[in-house]
Amino acid sequence: MDSVRVRFAPSPTGHLHVGGARTALFNWLFARQHQGTFVLRIEDTDLARSTTESVDGILEGMRFLGLDWDEGPEKGGSYGPYFQSQRLTLYRRYADQLRRDGWAYECFCTSEELEAMREEARKNKEDPKYDGRCRRLTAAEREERRDQGRTSVLRFKTNYDGSTILDDAIRGRVSFDNRQLDDFVVQKTNGMPTYNFAVVIDDALMEISHVIRGEDHISNTPKQIQIYGALGFTVPDFAHIPMILGPDKSRLSKRHGATSVTQFREEGYIPEALVNYLALLGWGYDDSQTVFSVSELIDKFSLERVSKNPAVFDLQKLEWLNGVYIRDLDLETLYERALPFFVKAGFAERRPSQEEKKKIQAVLASLQSRIRRLDEIPQAASYFFGDIAEYDAKAVRKVLLKEGTAEILEYVAGELAALPGFEEEDLKPVFAQAMEEFDCKLGKIMQPVRVAVTGTTSSPSMYEVLPVLGRDEAVRRLRKAQQIISQRWEAEQT
RNA sequence: GCCCCCAUCGUCUAGUGGCCUAGGACACCGCCCUUUCACGGCGAAGGCAGGGGUUCAAAUCCCCUUGGGGGUACCA
Numbered sequence: 106m107d108s109v110r111v112r113f114a115p116s117p118t119g120h121l122h123v124g125g126a127r128t129a130l131f132n133w134l135f136a137r138q139h140q141g142t143f144v145l146r147i148e149d150t151d152l153a154r155s156t157t158e159s160v161d162g163i164l165e166g167m168r169f170l171g172l173d174w175d176e177g178p179e180k181g182g183s184y185g186p187y188f189q190s191q192r193l194t195l196y197r198r199y200a201d202q203l204r205r206d207g208w209a210y211e212c213f214c215t216s217e218e219l220e221a222m223r224e225e226a227r228k229n230k231e232d233p234k235y236d237g238r239c240r241r242l243t244a245a246e247r248e249e250r251r252d253q254g255r256t257s258v259l260r261f262k263t264n265y266d267g268s269t270i271l272d273d274a275i276r277g278r279v280s281f282d283n284r285q286l287d288d289f290v291v292q293k294t295n296g297m298p299t300y301n302f303a304v305v306i307d308d309a310l311m312e313i314s315h316v317i318r319g320e321d322h323i324s325n326t327p328k329q330i331q332i333y334g335a336l337g338f339t340v341p342d343f344a345h346i347p348m349i350l351g352p353d354k355s356r357l358s359k360r361h362g363a364t365s366v367t368q369f370r371e372e373g374y375i376p377e378a379l380v381n382y383l384a385l386l387g388w389g390y391d392d393s394q395t396v397f398s399v400s401e402l403i404d405k406f407s408l409e410r411v412s413k414n415p416a417v418f419d420l421q422k423l424e425w426l427n428g429v430y431i432r433d434l435d436l437e438t439l440y441e442r443a444l445p446f447f448v449k450a451g452f453a454e455r456r457p458s459q460e461e462k463k464k465i466q467a468v469l470a471s472l473q474s475r476i477r478r479l480d481e482i483p484q485a486a487s488y489f490f491g492d493i494a495e496y497d498a499k500a501v502r503k504v505l506l507k508e509g510t511a512e513i514l515e516y517v518a519g520e521l522a523a524l525p526g527f528e529e530e531d532l533k534p535v536f537a538q539a540m541e542e543f544d545c546k547l548g549k550i551m552q553p554v555r556v557a558v559t560g561t562t563s564s565p566s567m568y569e570v571l572p573v574l575g576r577d578e579a580v581r582r583l584r585k586a587q588q589i590i591s592q593r594w595e596a597e598q599t
Numbered sequence: 600g601c602c603c604c605c606a607u608c609g610u611c612u613a614g615u616g617g618c619c620u621a622g623g624a625c626a627c628c629g630c631c632c633u634u635u636c637a638c639g640g641c642g643a644a645g646g647c648a649g650g651g652g653u654u655c656a657a658a659u660c661c662c663c664u665u666g667g668g669g670g671u672a673c674c675a
Contacts, residue, residue, distance in 0.1 A: 230600065276603095279603070282602075285603090287671090289672090290672080293673040295673080299675090300674070320603095320605090322669090322675090324669070325670075327603095345604085347604090348669070352610085355667095382611095391613065392614080394624090395623075413604075414667095414668090415605070416610090417611075418610095419611060421610080421626055422624075422626080423625095425626085432638075476637090504635095536634085548634045550634075551634035552634070552635065555636095556635095562636080563636035563637080564636065565635095566635085566636095568634090
C-alpha cells in the first residue's frame with residue numbers, strides 16, 4: 106500500500122463527542138498500523154457556530170485518549186494550514202477553476218425563492234431539489250443581476266447522467282443514481298466554501314489516502330466524487346463506519362447522558378477503558394477477546410472487520426471495562442489517576458506529603474477491586490478521611506443494636522487500645538481471641554466493628570481499614586458506637 | 600415522499616454454504632469462595648425479524664415485506 110494518510114476533521118461546534126472520538130480512534134489506529142500519518146484538521150467554515158473553546162476541548166479530548174496527531178493544530182505540517190478558516194484562498198482558487206472550466210455557475214436565488222421552490226416541489230410530490238434555473242442564465246442576465254447588486258452563490262454543475270459508484274471499504278459497492286443529485290452550492294454568499302466542497306479540496310491537497318468517517322456522510326459521497334472528477338483529483342479510498350446510537354436506537358445525543366470525552370473523564374473513566382470500549386463499538390476481533398491494549402488494537406485493527414450495523418452505546422459495559430482497567434493498574438499509576446478525585450473530594454492537597462500519599466495509596470489498594478469509576482471515590486473513601494457522616498440506619502438496627510454487640514465492641518476496643526502495633530498481623534490475634542471469648546464466628550465480631558468504623562455493612566476487610574485509620578481513631582469510633590448503642594437502648598426504655 | 604445503508608441473545612459481537620444442537624463479552628439469575636461488600640470461579644436463562652426462492656445442504660447467497668438508521672441546507 107502507498108503511504109497511508111488519514112485524517113480526523115471535526116467541526117469545532119461543541120465538545121469531542123464519543124462518536125467523533127471513535128472516528129478519530131479508527132483513523133488513528135489505521136494510521137499507526139500502517140506507519141502512516143494521522144492528520145487533525147479543524148473544519149471551522151461555519152463561522153457562526155465555531156468557537157476556539159471548542160477547538161481546545163477537542164484537542165484536550167484527543168490528548169486524554171492518547172490520540173496524538175502528526176499534522177494539525179499546535180503541530181503544523183507541510184500540508185497546512187490545518188484550520189479551514191485559514192485556507193480560504195485555496196478554496197477560492199479552486200472555485201474559480203470550477204467556474205472557468207464550466208463546472209460551476211453563479212446562482213442569484215434568494216433563500217426565500219429557494220424555500221418557495223422546495224415547497225412547490227413537495228406540493229407536487231417531487232423531490233425538493235434545486236431546479237437549476239440560474240444554470241440557464243445568459244451572460245447578459247448574470248451581468249444584469251450583478252449590476253443590481255444581487256449576491257450570489259456558486260453552484261456545481263452536477264452531471265445527471267448515469268450513476269456514481271462508491272467502492273466502500275466497509276460496505277462494498279454502493280451505487281447512486283445521479284438524477285437524485287442537484288446543483289449544490291460549493292461557495293456561499295459570504296465567500297466561504299460549503300462542507301462538500303472544502304472537504305474535497307482539503308482531502309485532495311492533503312493527499313489523504315483513506316477517508317474513514319461516519320456513515321452519515323455516505324450520502325454526500327457522490328457529490329464529492331463528482332468534484333474530485335471535475336478538478337482532476339484522485340479519489341481516495343472511502344470507509345464509512347456505522348453510527349453510534351442511544352439505548353432507544355436513535356442517534357446518540359446529550360439526552361442519552363454523557364456523550365463528550367471530557368464528561369467521561371470527569372465521571373472517572375480512564376482513557377485505556379474508553380479507547381478499548383470505543384474500539385469495540387463497531388469492531389470486533391474474534392469470538393473470545395474483548396479486552397485489548399492499545400498496542401494490540403494497533404496490531405489487530407482492520408477496516409474489514411468493522412461491522413456494518415449501527416451500535417448501541419452500552420454504558421454498563423463501559424463501566425465494567427473501566428473496572429477491569431482500574432484493577433489492572435499498578436498502585437502508583439492508580440494513585441496518579443485518582444489523585445484529582447481525592448483533591449476534589451477534599452481528601453487531599455494537590456501536592457500531598459509522603460505520609461498523605463502513603464495513606465491514599467493504602468486506601469486505593471483497598472478500593473481498587475471495589476470501584477468501577479474514579480468518581481466513586483468521595484463516597485467510597487469518605488470514612489477514611491473524616492468522621493462517619495451518617496450511619497446507615499439499617500446497619501445500626503440490624504448489627505449494632507443486636508443483643509451482645511456492646512460487649513463485643515467493649516472487648517475489642519479494650520484489646521485494640523492496648524496493642525503496640527496496628528498492622529494486620531497485630532490485629533489478627535485480637536479477633537481470634539474475641540472469637541473464643543464470645544464463642545462465636547468471626548462475622549459476629551467483624552460486622553459490629555465494621556459498622557462502628559465505617560458506618561455501613563459493606564467495606565474492605567477490617568484488616569485493611571483499621572491500620573489506615575490508626576489505633577486512636579479506630580478505638581474512638583468503637584467507643585462512639587458503644588455510645589450510640591446505649592443511647593438507643595435508653596431511648597427505647599422511655 | 601425520494602435516495603442510501605443496515606438487520607444473530609436485552610446490548611456489543613463471532614460466524615464469509617456443511618465444523619452451528621449458533622460461540623464469546625456486558626447485564627440479569629443461581630451456586631461457590633468469604634468477616635461484609637467487591638474481586639474471582641462455576642452454572643443457568645436468552646438470539647439467526649418475517650415470508651419466499653437457490654442448493655443435496657442456508658444464520659451465511661438472491662428477492663420481497665417489515666423494522667431501524669442516515670441523507671435530502673448558503674450545517675459539518
